[in-house]
Amino acid sequence: PWGYDGDNGPDQWHKNYPIAKGRHQSPIEINNKEVHYDRSLLPWFASYDPCAAKTILNNGKTCRVVFDDSFDRSVLRGGPLPGVYRLRQLHFHWGSSDDHGSEHVVNGVRYAGELHLLHWNPKYSNYLDAVRRTDGIAVLAIFLQVGKTPKPEMKRILEEINAIKTKGKEVPFPNFDPSILFPKSHDYWTYHGSFTTPPCEECITWIVLREPIIVSSDQMAKLRSLSKNAENEPDLPLVDNWRPTQPRYFRMVSASFL
Numbered sequence: 001p002w003g004y005d006g007d008n009g010p011d012q013w014h015k016n017y018p019i020a021k022g023r024h025q026s027p028i029e030i031n032n033k034e035v036h037y038d039r040s041l042l043p044w045f046a047s048y049d050p051c052a053a054k055t056i057l058n059n060g061k062t063c064r065v066v067f068d069d070s071f072d073r074s075v076l077r078g079g080p081l082p083g084v085y086r087l088r089q090l091h092f093h094w095g096s097s098d099d100h101g102s103e104h105v106v107n108g109v110r111y112a113g114e115l116h117l118l119h120w121n122p123k124y125s126n127y128l129d130a131v132r133r134t135d136g137i138a139v140l141a142i143f144l145q146v147g148k149t150p151k152p153e154m155k156r157i158l159e160e161i162n163a164i165k166t167k168g169k170e171v172p173f174p175n176f177d178p179s180i181l182f183p184k185s186h187d188y189w190t191y192h193g194s195f196t197t198p199p200c201e202e203c204i205t206w207i208v209l210r211e212p213i214i215v216s217s218d219q220m221a222k223l224r225s226l227s228k229n230a231e232n233e234p235d236l237p238l239v240d241n242w243r244p245t246q247p248r249y250f251r252m253v254s255a256s257f258l
């Protein structure tokens with residue numbers, strides 16, 4: 001199966017997922033010089049129900065929180081989106097040290113990690129149908145920057161890490177509103193792209209927040225304490241689960257701010 005190591009890493013994905021060499025792949029480099037300020041872009045809003053949070057799991061590739069998306073319970077709207085999109089899951093990407101780990105890169109800056117909140121368009125009958133549509137998915141991406149005054153709201157997620165150390169572990173994660181993780185500013189860049197992992201479908205409207213959230217080096221170390229192996233297998237640290245930036249080709253990156 002695919003992974004992030006030499007033999008099954010990002011450069012090999014196209015063998016089983018040809019779209020990985022497509023023209024609308026993610027992540028990308030976001031450079032001020034190439035961004036286009038779009039004053040028609042609306043602000044985005046998240047209305048999340050804390051009771052929609054269900055479980056937190058380790059799938060050997062990331063740490064994921066899963067939400068009830070059986071109706072319009074926790075939704076993202078506005079911004080570049082044509083309507084409401086249902087929150088389905090959030091997950092993280094991180095490095096093996098604090099100086100890298102994010103997927104998107106901003107003016108050459110790599111952050112220590114990146115939080116993705118994945119939403120799907122309920123105009124399609126289900127998530128699997130939505131991933132086959134160019135307007136099927138919306139991902140809100142938030143950079144994790146290492147600093148001295150970490151965001152206390154990250155603690156709740158990191159407290160569960162010990163319970164999901166190895167691949168396949170999943171525990172209840174009730175009563176959690178992920179909007180407490182958002183930075184102050186809602187300024188964002190937006191462009192059309194893909195999943196940053198196989199199947200690499202080009203179905204995502206990316207909304208990348210300009211302002212990172214601050215986490216501590218210890219909190220990043222906590223994420224790195226996850227293992228990608230199952231319980232009874234030799235320990236393999238789950239680190240560097242990020243895809244390198246892909247060619248932008250003829251895509252416009254729009255900014256909601258001047």
Ligand SMILES: NS(=O)(=O)c1ccc2o/c(=N\O)[nH]c2c1
Nearest residue numbers: 116118139194195196197198199
């Ligand atoms: N990293 S990403 O593009 O946000 C993303 C989001 C949801 C995903 O589900 C996946 N397999 O079931 N890969 C994946 C990547």
Ligand SMILES: [Zn+2]
Nearest residue numbers: 091093116196
């Ligand atoms: Zn992701």
